[in-house]
Amino acid sequence: MSGFPEYLPAQRLVEQRVGDVLREVFELHGFASIQTRAVETLEMLTRKGEITKEVYVVRRIHAAAGDTDVLGLHFDLTVPFARYVLENAGHLVFPFRRYQIQPAWRGERPQEGRYREFWQADIDIVGQGELATHHDTEVVLVMLEALARLHTELGIPEVLLHVNNRKLAQGFYEGLGVADPLAVIQIVDKLDKVGPAVVGELLSAQGVPAAAVERILELAAIRSADDSFIAAVRALGVDNALLETGLQELATLLSALRARFPQQVVADLKIARGLDYYTGNVFEIDLPSHPSLGTVSAGGRYDALASDGKHTYPGVGISFGITRVLAPLLAKGVFTASRPVPSCVLVAVDSEETRSVADAVAAALRARNIPCEVSPTAAAYGKQIKVADRRGIPYVWFGGLQGSIKDIRSGAQWDADATCWFPPPADLKPTIMRG
């Protein structure tokens, strides 16, 4: 069933370790875990027109003939989070910091890098009424720290972060006299896919004058690793107060990010993010060594994601596409696990009558957190060693608590006490490595 990736146990180990690292980093930074239900009302899901076509509708198989469809699977973790904040605002302390690692679903036509079911890891910080801009820097640094650990610990490719600012773009377009800046942002968002010529045609078709189209494309071409983007924008001769605010916000963000990750951050003024709720800094992350994977993480600042009668809830967040990165890399065999099973030891069985001896050895090993399993059969030792070999288990235990252990990779065997033997740390659990 295409678009719904499933993994073999050794691949799943990689996914599990990715989730563990993300969770650990997010919690070290004080983000609380939440989970939201898989379904939302269709009304909630279809509020943003553009995405409507991709929603999966959910209904009971025996729904009555007159029943109207009211539920759909969430297509991201932002819409459910906004609803969760509104429903639980009275029980949360703001700024509220949460992470959420869950699947989302889109009923789109499968293609390279697009999935119908995909796991995401989102972090957001949301204020009640107000939220300081230093949180923009914070969420990006937390995600970059997590991705850096995925790189050093698991070998996930290195990332490059592109930052831009909605006020900068909107102020620039307004300064040019453009009537509908949001429409321009959504057209510029297609730049990487269709190229500047087509974007220019689309802008002209919107009634944007030729001179303004030229400036818009010049702005989108600006990219710098330091704050020289400011001079490059000013050289385009557009004067607008919102543009100035955007330039300052972006310069502040860029400088703080470069202090920690000097090689991995660029101001890139073509970054637009199609979604209309962003209002300030916006972020996109790709893998320079794997351009075909496209944007693997993205986010930005929103001044009013959610709002009830009394408060608005401004926030800033960033989302990492776990499936978008892992599914293609796992399919290509870029990663392997040192073994596909948790077990470090297979405890051999002499006969079905003495299986309880092997059970006691296994219990003694597990008491010190050594994953193990007891041989399924009391076959000849050679056959039991073959079982361990086929399952990728590195050690076989023979005899009782005072027994002997064989490293089946080297063939070495020595006497050991199950109540105190411990494997080399690298053998205790499966490890992940580049294939």
Added chain:
Amino acid sequence: MSGFPEYLPAQRLVEQRVGDVLREVFELHGFASIQTRAVETLEMLTRKGEITKEVYVVRRIHAAAGDTDVLGLHFDLTVPFARYVLENAGHLVFPFRRYQIQPAWRGERPQEGRYREFWQADIDIVGQGELATHHDTEVVLVMLEALARLHTELGIPEVLLHVNNRKLAQGFYEGLGVADPLAVIQIVDKLDKVGPAVVGELLSAQGVPAAAVERILELAAIRSADDSFIAAVRALGVDNALLETGLQELATLLSALRARFPQQVVADLKIARGLDYYTGNVFEIDLPSHPSLGTVSAGGRYDALASDGKHTYPGVGISFGITRVLAPLLAKGVFTASRPVPSCVLVAVDSEETRSVADAVAAALRARNIPCEVSPTAAAYGKQIKVADRRGIPYVWFGGLQGSIKDIRSGAQWDADATCWFPPPADLKPTIMRG
């Protein structure tokens, strides 16, 4: 939206810890994690007639008029697992041991203890062609060990395991001359809900003679903590070879389980499990202190859950209903977390200009895995302490790397070095306790 429980962060911490304990125990016993997609083909999901009415159908919102519905959300983790085994048999080593912790969905009318979205934790061991019966004992012991740890470490109520055997029941009914033993099993399965009088009527309506109905109800009333159930069954005077096999299998299972959990296992001959794929030992677990929660875990032996042209795949498994246990207990406030956030320390900020000093302190703490966050504002210290208090964070750090730390519960404050200070272990992470 009823039937779709969602948790506040402090409640989610309980759920997360339950998942961690289950994962740890399952992996210690050599079970590999897998995850299957949320959807299956409707054909796969509706193979067993009885469950059909509860399936949630999934279709694209803009599906063409002539499209027929082909996908549904899985209603358990067994059907997807059977499909996964068939699809991946060539890449798996048998006996294959897997665990799976995922949500499932049923479009039923919500009621006490029933959910439309619910998390389950399943373990199964599946063989290719054959599977030894000692694995029946094994999966039950692994689940009982996990539930015992949930009891001692998190305070989840103590469990009682009820065991029975399909061969015993089927052989007994065949020995009585019953034409359709499976129909009888499915009627007896309703005993707890409707009582013996109604079950007797239902059996009579199926054409079962009055004398046989009486024996069937007598069999279902047998319950023993030791193997005295054997004599009680023999006293009913039914002679059948399959019955004898079932008695032996159940006695072997019971004796092995009682050796490890003497107080928590009973043979209970009314346990039937409605599902028609069970063929041997069957298991049900409830919480004697919370009878209203009903069966919280169940499973059994199946001789042919899946089958391709070449092989059948016999297996044995048991499933634990995480939501079924947690949702009502969390709603009643039976559990609390010591705090709703991961953060152990709030690092105070003197002024926005010196926020980077606080960031450096936080980085030093995180380098030793101490979860912390930096104060959102540079307000007066008293206000920053209030922020920590409202978020449940026990410590506030003042000053730079050589600073001071305040335990806001006791009010005590002392000088500390952020590169080597460590909290008491009980304060490092949120802990779970009975409310």
